[in-house]
Amino acid sequence: MSDTDELVIVGKYNTKFNNILGINLPELEIYRSNGLKTHMIKRKHFKALKYINNISEIINSPDYVGINPNEEGKSLELIKVYKDNVMIGIKYDERKNYLYVSTMMDIHQSKIDRRLHSGRLKSFL
Secondary structure, three states, X not given: OOOOOOEEEEEEOOOHHHHHHOOOOOOOEEEEEOOHHHHHHHOOOHHHHOOHHHHHHHHHOOOEEEXXXXXXXXXXXXXXXXXXXXXXXXXXXXXXXXXXEEEEEEOOHHHHHHHHHHOOEEEOO
């Protein structure tokens, strides 16, 4: 994300995620870039695009939470079940000390089931 992107606050990090996932991210506001929509179109995440205005709801009440094992402790995944399963990726920028939505996409139920079985995802009640 470049410094010229305008950032919009879309929620606040819930520290309950830390307890569930065994991570230690700070309780900060979560931002999204105005360029997120362009990113989603470029990556062909068209199904998820219709849920871009639901990011705050996904952050506040996800159905599943998980961590990306390739970026352990620095990013998390939140999934909300609508007509489509929608996942957002949230990353922590240590240098600038802020959290931001890095991606948003639809995710198949079979992938959710595999990630629940492996422990990568956990139910959030």
